[in-house]
Amino acid sequence: MSFLAPLFLIASAAIAVPIFVHLIQRERKRVVLFPSLMFVQKIPYQSVRRRRIRHWALLLMRCAALLLIVAAFARPFLKQEIAAAAAIGGTKEVVILLDHSASMGYGDHWQKAKDAAHQAVRALGNSDKATLVLFSRNAEESMRATSDRARLDVAIDNSKVDADSTRYGPALKLAESILLRSTARRRETILISDFQRAGWTGSEDVHFPDGYAVTPVSVATPDAENIAVPSVTFARAAFSGTERVTVTAGIANRGATPQADVPVSLDVEGLPIQTQHVKVGANAAASITFTQFTLDKPIVKGTVRAGTDQLPADNTFHFTVSPTAPVSLLVVEGGDRQESSLYLIKALGISTTPTFQTDVMPVVRVSPSNFEKRAAVILNDVAFPPAAANGALKQFVERGGGLLIAAGEHTTWPQGEKDLMPGTLGATVDRTAGRGATLGFIDHSHFVFEVFKAPRSGDFSAAQIYRYRRIDPAPGDRVLARFDDGAVAAAERKVGAGRVIVWASALDDSYSDLPKKPVYLPLVHQLVKYLAQFEAPHAWQTVGQVVDVQSLTKSRANWVVVTPSGKRVPQSGPLELAEQGVYDVRPAGGADAFAPQAIAVNIDPAEEDLTPVDPAELVAAVTGHAAAAPAGALPTAAEAEQIDIKEAERKQSFWWYLLVTGLLLLAAETVVSNRLSQSEKFL
Amino acid sequence: MPGARFVDPKILARIGNLELLARTVVDGFINGLHRAPYFGASIDFAEHRGYVAGDDIRRVDWRLYARTDRYYIKQYEADTNANFCVILDISKSMSFGSRGVTKLEYASYLGACLAYLAHKQRDRVGIITFDSEVVSYVPPSAKHFDVLLHTLDRSKAERRGDLTKALAGMAEHFKRRTIIVMISDFYEDPSAILEAVKPLHFLGNDLIAFHVLDPAELDFGFEDASSFEDLESGEQIPVVPQSFADEYRQLIRAHIESLKTKFSEHRVDYMLASTAEPLDRALFSYLSARERLMRVR
Numbered sequence: 001m002s003f004l005a006p007l008f009l010i011a012s013a014a015i016a017v018p019i020f021v022h023l024i025q026r027e028r029k030r031v032v033l034f035p036s037l038m039f040v041q042k043i044p045y046q047s048v049r050r051r052r053i054r055h056w057a058l059l060l061m062r063c064a065a066l067l068l069i070v071a072a073f074a075r076p077f078l079k080q081e082i083a084a085a086a087a088i089g090g091t092k093e094v095v096i097l098l099d100h101s102a103s104m105g106y107g108d109h110w111q112k113a114k115d116a117a118h119q120a121v122r123a124l125g126n127s128d129k130a131t132l133v134l135f136s137r138n139a140e141e142s143m144r145a146t147s148d149r150a151r152l153d154v155a156i157d158n159s160k161v162d163a164d165s166t167r168y169g170p171a172l173k174l175a176e177s178i179l180l181r182s183t184a185r186r187r188e189t190i191l192i193s194d195f196q197r198a199g200w201t202g203s204e205d206v207h208f209p210d211g212y213a214v215t216p217v218s219v220a221t222p223d224a225e226n227i228a229v230p231s232v233t234f235a236r237a238a239f240s241g242t243e244r245v246t247v248t249a250g251i252a253n254r255g256a257t258p259q260a261d262v263p264v265s266l267d268v269e270g271l272p273i274q275t276q277h278v279k280v281g282a283n284a285a286a287s288i289t290f291t292q293f294t295l296d297k298p299i300v301k302g303t304v305r306a307g308t309d310q311l312p313a314d315n316t317f318h319f320t321v322s323p324t325a326p327v328s329l330l331v332v333e334g335g336d337r338q339e340s341s342l343y344l345i346k347a348l349g350i351s352t353t354p355t356f357q358t359d360v361m362p363v364v365r366v367s368p369s370n371f372e373k374r375a376a377v378i379l380n381d382v383a384f385p386p387a388a389a390n391g392a393l394k395q396f397v398e399r400g401g402g403l404l405i406a407a408g409e410h411t412t413w414p415q416g417e418k419d420l421m422p423g424t425l426g427a428t429v430d431r432t433a434g435r436g437a438t439l440g441f442i443d444h445s446h447f448v449f450e451v452f453k454a455p456r457s458g459d460f461s462a463a464q465i466y467r468y469r470r471i472d473p474a475p476g477d478r479v480l481a482r483f484d485d486g487a488v489a490a491a492e493r494k495v496g497a498g499r500v501i502v503w504a505s506a507l508d509d510s511y512s513d514l515p516k517k518p519v520y521l522p523l524v525h526q527l528v529k530y531l532a533q534f535e536a537p538h539a540w541q542t543v544g545q546v547v548d549v550q551s552l553t554k555s556r557a558n559w560v561v562v563t564p565s566g567k568r569v570p571q572s573g574p575l576e577l578a579e580q581g582v583y584d585v586r587p588a589g590g591a592d593a594f595a596p597q598a599i600a601v602n603i604d605p606a607e608e609d610l611t612p613v614d615p616a617e618l619v620a621a622v623t624g625h626a627a628a629a630p631a632g633a634l635p636t637a638a639e640a641e642q643i644d645i646k647e648a649e650r651k652q653s654f655w656w657y658l659l660v661t662g663l664l665l666l667a668a669e670t671v672v673s674n675r676l677s678q679s680e681k682f683l
Numbered sequence: 684m685p686g687a688r689f690v691d692p693k694i695l696a697r698i699g700n701l702e703l704l705a706r707t708v709v710d711g712f713i714n715g716l717h718r719a720p721y722f723g724a725s726i727d728f729a730e731h732r733g734y735v736a737g738d739d740i741r742r743v744d745w746r747l748y749a750r751t752d753r754y755y756i757k758q759y760e761a762d763t764n765a766n767f768c769v770i771l772d773i774s775k776s777m778s779f780g781s782r783g784v785t786k787l788e789y790a791s792y793l794g795a796c797l798a799y800l801a802h803k804q805r806d807r808v809g810i811i812t813f814d815s816e817v818v819s820y821v822p823p824s825a826k827h828f829d830v831l832l833h834t835l836d837r838s839k840a841e842r843r844g845d846l847t848k849a850l851a852g853m854a855e856h857f858k859r860r861t862i863i864v865m866i867s868d869f870y871e872d873p874s875a876i877l878e879a880v881k882p883l884h885f886l887g888n889d890l891i892a893f894h895v896l897d898p899a900e901l902d903f904g905f906e907d908a909s910s911f912e913d914l915e916s917g918e919q920i921p922v923v924p925q926s927f928a929d930e931y932r933q934l935i936r937a938h939i940e941s942l943k944t945k946f947s948e949h950r951v952d953y954m955l956a957s958t959a960e961p962l963d964r965a966l967f968s969y970l971s972a973r974e975r976l977m978r979v980r
Binding site: 030031032033034035036037038039040041042043 | 776777779786868870897900905907909910911912913914915916918919920922927930931934935938
């Protein structure tokens with residue numbers, strides 16, 4: 001039997017208190033002055049000495065209660081049990097969570113983290129097992145549970161800082177699952193990190209079972225200084241048939257010290273364009289604008305660099321910029337009416353992002369070649385184009401083209417092309433007798449109507465539709481909008497890689513006053529952008545994002561991706577952007593049919609903020625109680641043994657039984673002494 | 684009883700002047716007694732006796748001389764006045780009081796009231812205070828009422844008492860027949876008290892004993908376990924009152940009964956006076972006893 005807090009045993013000297021009370025305290029009782037003790041003296045009584053001897057049991061009871069309470073405070077535990085536990089299956093399962101996110105590249109953080117990991121390995125017992133988990137945004141087991149310290153050390157030495165952001169949730173969940181699988185009696189997670197606040201939102205659903213220890217080891221530098229380039233913006237201008245771009249970079253100072261002279265430079269295609277100096281206040285941001293340059297290539301790569309500090313990763317910002325490419329559209333109209341596509345053409349003509357290159361053609365002049373290199377075709381209240389028969393239009397859609405059918409009185413659809421039409425086209429419904437129809441249901445979850453989701457973002461109820469074509473959608477078709485009588489107003493069908501939408505009314509003012517309403521312009525833009533599958537080019541991506549190479553290149557050819565570190569990876573599907581820099585996407589086999597692409601990748605701006613979260617807060621959130629040891633250093637062997645003792649004492653919890661027994665004894669003593677005192681004539 | 688509200692010991696304790704106190708109590712008490720047989724008795728005509736040389740001729744009954752042609756002197760009851768003496772115990776135990784009035788204060792009021800009564804009957808009043816010895820002695824005199832009150836007023840219960848020792852030589856102070864009122868808490872063995880009191884009784888003195896006790900001494904109503912300290916000896920004994928009270932009450936009752944019996948055997952009037960009781964009750968007891976004795980004589 002040993003004690004966790006033996007100093008409390010000094011309090012056992014308090015056992016003298018009841019004896020002292022028996023011997024001396026008697027004299028301190030309340031004194032009552034009485035005229036004469038003549039009669040009191042006449043009453044026979046027992047002497048104090050005799051009474052104490054008779055109530056020796058009471059005294060023993062008091063002493064025992066005191067000793068039990070003192071022993072409870074001294075926190076006793078059985079050492080043999082700890083030794084036995086260690087001998088029989090008392091191994092320890094340790095998960096070393098090593099943060100290798102981009103922020104760990106700050107100063108000597110990474111070296112300190114690896115040293116801490118090595119120390120954790122050295123602290124392992126012979127039969128203990130450890131798992132090394134490297135984590136940033138995701139977590140992976142670098143070394144599965146092993147007792148081989150050498151392998152663990154090698155795994156630690158081979159690990160490197162990556163460019164991803166910090167997230168503690170996945171790492172802790174992985175550690176929990178590893179520990180849950182373990183059969184060891186003691187299970188511990190050692191979390192080595194700079195404890196960036198951005199990595200812990202507090203909403204992670206991670207709760208370790210009782211008895212699982214989490215030991216935080218913080219390598220954070222207090223009041224770390226950091227200069228970063230979180231973003232850039234572009235201003236385009238047309239000049240002599242080409243485009244010129246002006247780059248404006250934002251500079252953030254994440255430190256408490258103002259930076260008076262931060263050099264900021266812009267490189268384009270490896271050539272320096274300009275270097276400027278900027279003043280940034282403490283915990284503030286500034287912007288700087290560079291001279292414009294000409295976009296003389298389909299993709300221009302650029303880099304902004306700002307200052308030098310202990311975290312160089314976020315001092316560099318990569319981007320790509322391309323000349324604006326208009327979306328090519330073909331509007332097919334009847335040709336028998338003047339300006340039947342007036343509203344449509346005007347609406348498409350005033351778009352900037354993207355710009356639309358719209359060609360209007362009568363239906364009789366349409367040929368299959370007119371569909372080539374079009375992003376979308378609009379059949380504006382016309383009969384089915386004869387040239388589109390025999391699958392020409394269907395092939396165009398299956399390759400990824402878009403088709404918008406504005407169903408008016410002239411619209412016809414041959415039975416042979418029913419695969420393209422979302423539903424069956426019916427008769428015209430005339431609603432001119434009343435106030436006309438309105439749109440009663442709109443699917444705001446669809447891309448086309450998503451922009452109208454927020455309140456006061458477009459009032460479709462103001463538009464009155466006087467006539468429309470009845471459409472009966474097929475089971476696989478998606479209804480995007482309905483009129484107030486429940487009739488389908490818009491439906492969509494996906495055909496191959498392309499999309500087809502039928503609008504049940506004309507897009508001019510012959511069937512409705514919709515073209516005269518404010519919602520007409522964004523509605524047309526959304527319809528066309530959706531059908532053309534337009535995506536605004538991203539000037540940069542963030543580490544960890546996934547890019548679909550086919551979608552990026554708009555081709556199903558084979559591609560080779562050259563990573564920023566120079567590795568060539570054949571890729572035709574999703575590509576995870578794991579490195580900071582510029583990825584080059586080139587056609588495989590040196591084919592010149594497709595233009596190469598480039599993807600600029602930067603680290604997550606959240607990594608720039610090195611403000612740490614309190615490790616104790618994180619540990620408390622995960623385990624439900626405070627950390628066993630303060631963050632910053634792993635316990636030594638002696639400290640580890642002390643922690644084991646504490647853990648053993650906590651599990652044995654003898655103090656609880658001792659305390660309860662002591663209190664019960666005191667309660668019994670109260671009852672007994674009260675009864676005895678009632679039967680006594682004298683104290 | 685009209686005026687009874689004035690005789691509560693606690694209220695009387697607020698009156699600093701003992702004469703005023705005595706008058707308040709006694710007048711109120713007498714006024715309340717309807718047709719008391721004692722009223723005016725002291726100034727009534729008693730008898731005639733033959734003139735002898737030296738008698739004051741102003742006291743000759745000239746009307747009787749006219750009828751009988753002999754000189755007779757009128758004698759009044761006042762002429763038969765006796766001495767009245769209060770023997771007051773002022774030992775330390777008399778300083779005890781659990782209800783605002785100490786036994787000594789109560790005894791002083793009682794003594795003052797009795798002396799006032801006697802003084803109104805033209806008795807000569809005197810006082811002896813004692814603890815273990817005689818502290819002060821005021822011989823009975825018609826002019827000593829004020830001195831008696833003064834003596835009562837300045838009496839302090841400070842020293843240890845010894846009743847038998849103090850009474851030992853006291854009898855020699857009484858040369859004439861005297862009504863002796865003895866006020867004490869009688870914390871002595873009853874037999875020893877009787878032995879000490881006997882000499883006072885030998886000369887034909889009327890002895891009335893007032894046994895003054897506090898209610899706490901009678902019912903021992905203490906609750907908390909405490910050390911009880913003897914006021915006179917300073918000795919302390921730890922006591923648990925709840926388990927002790929019954930036995931104590933038996934002992935004090937036995938003591939009172941013993942005193943009552945022994946005093947009665949020696950024709951000494953004994954009256955127990957609790958300091959919680961109004962003074963008129965003690966006075967009534969006293970006068971009842973006097974009446975009874977007069978009838979016997």
